[in-house]
Amino acid sequence: MLSLIFIFFNLVIIFNGPTMADQSRKLAGIQTSSKLPFPLPNWPPGGGFAGGTIDLGGLQVSQVSTFNKIWAANEGGFNDLGATFYDPVLIPQGFSILGSYGQPNYMPLDGHVLVGNDITNDTSNPTLKPPIGYTLVWSSQSLNIKKEGDGFIWFPNPPDGYRAVGYVVTNSSEKPTFDRVRCVRSDLTDSLKSDGNWIWGPSTSINVNGFNVYGSRPTNRGVGAMGASLGGFVVQNGIGGTTLSLASLKNLKGSLGSLMPNLKQIETLIQTYSPVVYFHPNEPYLPTSVDWFFQNGALVYHKGDESNPNPINPNGSNLPQGGSNDDTYWLDLPKDGSKEKVKKGNLQTANAYFHIKPMYGGFFTDIATWVFYPFNGASRAKVEFVNISLGKIGEHVGDWEHVTLRINNFNGELHSMFFSQHSWGTWVSAWDLEYASGNNKPIVYSSLNGHSSYPKPGLVLIGPVGVNIGLRDDTAKGDKMMDTGLRATVVAAEYLGSAVVEPPWLNYFRKWGPKIEYDLDKEINKVEKIMIGKLKKAFEKIVKSIPREVLGEEGPTGPKVKNNWGGDEM
């Protein structure tokens, strides 16, 4: 995983660097992308899922993950390990290259680019055309770093009515030949931008005034968006520096259902990749199934009639359906003696709830995996060497957490996984995930009390860089764990129409716990009683600088109310 730095207001979080960073490998000759620890199963038959090619509407694309090295910088970029640029090789018959590939040297070769085949037979309006020339975007010639020869990055100048979707990298100053790549007919393209993942720059940190190479993704993303990136890279030459802009591909056919897995295929995907969640050894608040929560005394309250809460049917059929998160109804723990029991959850009955959705024009299947915890414990802080519980801060009833598997629809391979943490999260590539022994199931570490999801165990301090104070997310591999595939329920897959019946509780859009009402200043004062002088000031500053939603004030809403339900993660 790249060292990801998220900036929220004045809050900066730094995640661990790549695990394989120091195993920089000698990359030479023809190589194929890394694979998962175990071979893939045979997917049950049906439809176009894992069919090897995708027809975007007269333009058929296939993905290639075998590459020939063109040029490498052996310095610069993350950890000063450089980057390598490649051309795809072993192109299937009839297909053409659309652009080159590049990636940092700290990771194993892990990627693919798409190649295209015009299947219209229409010579008057082909979906692909060669460029009419090339513009040199950048070369390494004047750069005094360790490099293997010199690299040249070219923008293919498209003919009228066509767009370039990838750059061409060469190791000679001679312009590439016209037949080196193809440009794509404009109606099959959309807009493209950097995905923020730094591939390379000449220095060891991003110099925004200089030259940088980033991964790419379509600008419009979400369940209904039809754009898909080639898998190549974008370049930026200084702030506002002219970059001849590349396009993303666009799925004109729009019939995503035909690329997406059917029910049998979904079942096999879940059995193959279901995340395995490890809880902290001291975790007091475990997950449970929604019907266990309802059957064990959870109550639904109605505004104006607070003294008469109602029990809830096992499938939530007596919860108000639809509407908005308007605080007219809310759920709460039972009032009687079973309250403390329900708070702790019940791992034996815990279910995982799956939402299956198309992403990037049907190139990917996202499998959002939701787990329900009746209670989210208080936030904890680290102030120098002391652990501090923040009292009520962060506590709430009804905690929905998720991770998302991103599956490549060309072959059913796991591409990456999203770990949600508070109101943000991180994507981790499949090669950099930890897997349960003996299978391809990624491991998730759930943080103590707050249940944020992390790819690796340890302590993450949420707060300003360079000081030993912040909110703490602790994860560790305890004895308690949950294979989300053991009790798996697919609760939604809109593209399958009526084949998946959504449980009534999914369409309850109000809060799953009472609105959190406490006086932040008062809570801070309580905690501060045990602190002195300088620590006290620093602590106060940090707690006040943390976005309110981190402290649990976003409200415990259900999966369908969250932005990622119909959108992309982040």
Ligand SMILES: *[C@@H]1O[C@H](CO)[C@@H](O)[C@H](O)[C@H]1NC(C)=O
């Ligand atoms: C230069 O590029 C060609 C492909 O155009 C490649 O076959 C060759 O190996 C490259 N040379 C080096 C030194 O990487």
Ligand SMILES: *[C@@H]1O[C@H](CO)[C@@H](O)[C@H](O)[C@H]1NC(C)=O
């Ligand atoms: C294009 O031509 C090939 C071979 O002649 C044929 O198999 C295919 O069906 C044609 N495609 C279209 C869209 O007409």
Ligand SMILES: *[C@@H]1O[C@H](CO)[C@@H](O)[C@H](O)[C@H]1NC(C)=O
């Ligand atoms: C929900 O459960 C009730 C019984 O508690 C049942 O009558 C109803 O059909 C169920 N609804 C759905 C959508 O499963």
Ligand SMILES: *[C@@H]1O[C@H](CO)[C@@H](O)[C@H](O)[C@H]1NC(C)=O
């Ligand atoms: C703080 O909490 C962490 C995680 O629970 C624990 O490992 C550590 O020992 C605690 N530190 C102190 C000083 O109590």
